[in-house]
Amino acid sequence: MATVFIDGESGTTGLGIRERLGALPQVTLKSLSDDRRKDPAARRALMAEVDLVVLCLPDDAARESAALAAELGRDAPRLLDASTAHRVAPGWVYGFAELTPDHHENIAAAATVANPGCYPTGAIALVRPLVDAGLLPADYPLTINAVSGYSGGGKAMIQAHDAAHGPAFELYGLGLEHKHVPETMLYGGLSRRPIFVPSVGHYLKGMLVSIPLHLETLPGKPTGADLRSVLQARYAGCAQVTVVPAPTNGKLEPEALNDTDRLELYVCANEAHRQAVLVARLDNLGKGASGAAVQNIGLMLGLRTGAGVRELADA
Numbered sequence: 001m002a003t004v005f006i007d008g009e010s011g012t013t014g015l016g017i018r019e020r021l022g023a024l025p026q027v028t029l030k031s032l033s034d035d036r037r038k039d040p041a042a043r044r045a046l047m048a049e050v051d052l053v054v055l056c057l058p059d060d061a062a063r064e065s066a067a068l069a070a071e072l073g074r075d076a077p078r079l080l081d082a083s084t085a086h087r088v089a090p091g092w093v094y095g096f097a098e099l100t101p102d103h104h105e106n107i108a109a110a111a112t113v114a115n116p117g118c119y120p121t122g123a124i125a126l127v128r129p130l131v132d133a134g135l136l137p138a139d140y141p142l143t144i145n146a147v148s149g150y151s152g153g154g155k156a157m158i159q160a161h162d163a164a165h166g167p168a169f170e171l172y173g174l175g176l177e178h179k180h181v182p183e184t185m186l187y188g189g190l191s192r193r194p195i196f197v198p199s200v201g202h203y204l205k206g207m208l209v210s211i212p213l214h215l216e217t218l219p220g221k222p223t224g225a226d227l228r229s230v231l232q233a234r235y236a237g238c239a240q241v242t243v244v245p246a247p248t249n250g251k252l253e254p255e256a257l258n259d260t261d262r263l264e265l266y267v268c269a270n271e272a273h274r275q276a277v278l279v280a281r282l283d284n285l286g287k288g289a290s291g292a293a294v295q296n297i298g299l300m301l302g303l304r305t306g307a308g309v310r311e312l313a314d315a
C-alpha cells in the first residue's frame with residue numbers, strides 16, 4: 001500500500017487527482033484538516049509519513065512546499081509538482097511520460113518530478129518527434145496557437161467566469177512572456193523561441209494546440225503523410241496518445257476529449273498548397289494536469305493505473 005499527500009487537494013488540479021486516486025485501492029490518501037492545510041509545520045509533519053507528495057499549489061507555495069520536504073533529509077518523500085515552479089529546474093525530471101520511447105523509466109526512478117503544463121503537453125507531443133527525426137529544425141520560426149477552457153486558470157478564473165459570464169473568447173499572453181514557453185523550448189528541442197498565442201473561451205475545459213507549417217520550408221520538403229508517420233511511429237503502443245486521421249469536414253472542437261486522460265494528435269495537410277497544421281486535442285484537466293499526474297504517480301510508485309506507457313501497459 002502506498003501513501004500519498006496532495007498538498008493543495010481542494011484546488012482544481014488537486015481535486016482531479018484525489019478523485020482519480022480514490023479509485024485505486026493500492027493508494028491511501030492522507031489529508032490535513034481545513035484549518036491546518038496551509039500550516040507549514042503540519043504539512044512537513046505529514047510529508048514525513050508518506051511515500052509521495054503531490055504539489056497542487058501556486059508556484060511560490062510549491063517552492064515553499066518542496067523546501068519543507070527537503071528539510072526532512074533522508075526521510076523526504078518523493079515529490080510530484082503540478083505547478084510551473086520546477087519544470088526546467090535542474091534535478092527535476094519532466095513528467096511527460098511519452099517524451100521519448102524510454103522516458104517513463106526516468107520518471108519511475110526519479111525523486112522529484114515536474115508535471116507538464118497543459119499547453120506544452122500538446123505542443124511538445126507534436127514537435128519533439130519531428131525535431132528528433134530531422135524534419136523540423138530546432139531553430140524553425142514556429143508559431144503555437146492554442147485555446148483552453150477557463151478551468152486552466154484555476155479557482156479564480158472559474159469563479160470569474162461562473163459569476164460574470166466572462167468574455168466569450170479572449171486572446172491573452174500577448175506580452176509574449178507566457179510561463180509555458182521555457183518548458184516548451186527545452187523539451188520540444190527548440191533553440192528558437194516560438195511565438196505562443198494562447199486564448200481562453202467561455203467553456204469549462206478542453207484544449208486545442210495548433211501549429212501551422214509551410215512544408216516547402218522544412219528539410220527534405222516532407223509531405224503531411226511523412227509528418228504523420230513520424231508521429232505514428234513515436235506514439236505506437238502508447239495508451240494515452242493517439243495519432244488520428246485529419247477530420248474530413250476540416251473541423252476540430254476542443255471539448256471532445258473532456259473527462260478522459262487522452263491526447264489526440266492530427267496532421268491536417270493540403271498538398272496542393274504545401275501547407276499543414278499540426279493539432280493536439282486534450283482535456284486541460286485530464287492529460288493536461290490531473291490525468292498526467294496520476295500517470296506519473298503510477299510510474300513513480302509502480303502501480304497499474306490503466307494509464308501506462310508501452311512496457312508498463314504490457315507489464
Ligand SMILES: NC(=O)C1=CN([C@@H]2O[C@H](COP(=O)(O)OP(=O)(O)OC[C@H]3O[C@@H](n4cnc5c(N)ncnc54)[C@H](OP(=O)(O)O)[C@@H]3O)[C@@H](O)[C@H]2O)C=CC1
Nearest residue numbers: 008010011012013038056057058061082083152154155289
Ligand atoms: N488548472 C489547470 O488546468 C492546470 C493547473 N496547473 C497548475 O497546478 C497548480 C494548481 O493549480 P489549480 O489547481 O488550477 O489552482 P487552484 O487555484 O484551483 O488551487 C490551488 C490550491 O492551492 C491552495 N493554496 C494556495 N496557497 C497555499 C499554501 N500556501 N499552502 C497550502 N495550500 C495553498 C489553494 O487554497 P484555497 O482553496 O484556500 O485558495 C487552492 O486550494 C498551479 O501551479 C497551476 O499552475 C497545471 C496544469 C493545468
Ligand SMILES: CC(=O)N[C@@H](CCC(=O)OP(=O)(O)O)C(=O)O
Nearest residue numbers: 083084116117118148152153200
Ligand atoms: C486558461 C489559462 O489561464 N491557462 C493557464 C495555464 C494553465 C496551466 O497549465 O497551468 P500550469 O502552468 O501550472 O501548467 C495560463 O495560461 O496561465
